[in-house]
Amino acid sequence: MNGMLEAGRSLVTEAGGKVTIKSLVGSGGQGEVYLVDTSQGRRALKWYYPQLADDRQRRILEGLIDRGWDDDRFLWPQAIVTEAKSGRPGFGYLMDVRPARFRDLPALFRRDKSVSATTMRTLVIAALHTVEAYRTLHSKGIAYRDINMGNIFFDPKTGDVLVCDNDNAVVEGEPTSVEGTMDFMAPELVRGDHGVRPNIQTDLHSLAVLLFHLLMNHHPFEGAQALRIRCMDEHAKRKLYGTEPVFLYDPNNGSNRPVPGEQATVIATWNALPQILRDLFITTFTVGLSQPSRRARETQWRDALSKVLDAIAACTACGSQNLTQPGGTPPDCWSCGRSVTMPVRLRITTHRGSLRTSRVVHLDPHVRVYGHHLVDEPERHDFTDVVGEVTEHARKPGLFGLTNRTDRTWTARQSDGSLQNVPPGRTVSMQAGLLLELGGGTEAVFEN
Structure with a gap:
């Protein structure tokens, strides 16, 4: 493998778990990364270059591992690995394997x-x-x-x-x-x-x-x-x-x-x-x-970034996605130079009274509304939590509506005060002035 550790070599975690080297993945400024087998399955091992495997780095690793952080956005150190019985000073640490999609x-x-x-x-x-x-x-x-x-x-x-x-x-x-x-x-x-x-x-x-x-x-x-x-x-x-x-x-x-x-x-x-x-x-x-x-x-x-993401508008002439200033005037398309036609907007207002906050989502075809749109200040934007989606009419190409992707029934209120239920899976017309009651005090209104 032309690395510091050969395939088949046995190492051990500080808790006594066996670690077997499978293959070299790559190298960087601090060490080399290997695929390894452990009793918990396949893991990645970062093994430090000898000159960097010092007491300071080991103390840093111990502190990070003791925190036991399980945030899925980080390949966090899980366990320190050392040579098995050799007494040599080298060490590294285990982490999850980076999925191939990244x-x-x-x-x-x-x-x-x-x-x-x-x-x-x-x-x-x-x-x-x-x-x-x-x-x-x-x-x-x-x-x-x-x-x-x-x-x-x-x-x-x-x-x-x-x-x-x-x-x-x-x-x-x-x-x-x-x-x-x-x-x-x-x-x-x-x-x-x-x-x-x-x-x-x-x-x-x-x-x-x-x-x-x-x-x-x-x-x-x-x-x-x-x-x-x-x-x-x-x-x-x-x-x-x-x-x-x-x-x-x-x-x-x-x-x-x-x-x-x-x-x-x-x-x-x-x-x-x-x-x-x-x-x-x-x-x-x-x-x-x-x-x-x-x-x-x-x-x-x-x-x-959240506001800019919600204000993205596709050029109707060439289809290119344009970043637009939230609440600003339509820009010229960066790709074809034509003025971007702004889509219907959904203004979402959360809670009630003087503390109400609102955000605007541009409803281009196939745009989705997410759970983080329905709270004041989300800790984390989750793009798997879909609550609504812009969909095209099955029999009328070019006609779009907002489909309810939740398990709750929405209430649509027309400008004349008439009400319409929008059950899960059903679609409501995106006409200006139509108000949606989404539950929990959250409302949304369509705007041109």
């Missing part, structure tokens, strides 16, 4: 065929899942330390994400030997500012860089200045990302704008990006460079 983000940027099913909607869902995953981690007082595109995998069809290499994570304030990947690191870490360690605030910078890559397919600091660099060595990188970082679209400094003809993709994608997301990037990559507390929080990204 692809790495670089495959997206390379436009691999394996990610050809990815749509604009899927990208936004992946960004939303990523933000919520790191929010969960940070809420437990854990800093990831090394957020970058190599540690996130996504499903091109659903947008589900999986966070790997979680042995980098530490409780906020604990010392660490891993500071991150330079082009994703916060400027204060790149510069090596006195007393600065990787923490949740530096994670927020890295998260914003990752989101920019995901939505823009580009780095937020690599504009005209990067193109003038003849040798991208460590000194040049420290200047670009640490000592003199300039955001591509800094409103007060145009020295690092993308170069037309050379960097056309990021210019086009930025122009098509809704202002609600632009504002978060601008704040994080301008004042946030020197004031970490000003960086966009996960909740801000979550709320903005």
Whole structure:
């Protein structure tokens, strides 16, 4: 296998469980990953390079394993593995095997065929899942330390994400030997500012860089200045990302704008990006460079991405999905240039009285309404919890309605006050002014 561990080799967990090496999967900066057999079934084993298998890393692993975290968005360390009876110092840890449906983000940027099913909607869902995953981690007082595109995998069809290499994570304030990947690191870490360690605030910078890559397919600091660099060595990188970082679209400094003809993709994608997301990037990559507390929080990204996802509109001329500004004017299609015709909207209002909150969902064909639309502030967006779906009439092509996918009966109220029951599986016309009572004090009304 040309790895540190040969096939058939026996290892042991600290609890005495037997681990048998099957095959080498790959290698990275800290070690190698193997498929192994255990008494609980097939697992993955990360085995550290000898120079990195030190007491500090072992203590970090022990702390993470003791937490017993079972969040399905993370390949969390499960057990420390050592040599069987040899007494040699090497060690690694067990984790679940990454399902085959997940692809790495670089495959997206390379436009691999394996990610050809990815749509604009899927990208936004992946960004939303990523933000919520790191929010969960940070809420437990854990800093990831090394957020970058190599540690996130996504499903091109659903947008589900999986966070790997979680042995980098530490409780906020604990010392660490891993500071991150330079082009994703916060400027204060790149510069090596006195007393600065990787923490949740530096994670927020890295998260914003990752989101920019995901939505823009580009780095937020690599504009005209990067193109003038003849040798991208460590000194040049420290200047670009640490000592003199300039955001591509800094409103007060145009020295690092993308170069037309050379960097056309990021210019086009930025122009098509809704202002609600632009504002978060601008704040994080301008004042946030020197004031970490000003960086966009996960909740801000979550709320903005959720609104943008619900405001996606397909161009009726070419079918391309367009990100639109929530509540804004129709944009020109990024693909064909024609003005996008906005679809019928569903304004959903939750609860009653002065605390009522509302959100708007654009009802393109086959769009779904989910359970998270019916609560004030969802902890996690679940795209398997479908409560309604835009469907086409079986005998009248081009005529769409909203189908009840719950096990409860909705009540539809016409403008004249007349009522109509909408049982599970039945469809209601999406006519402007029609009000739906969805239960639990939640109402929805169709708008043009």
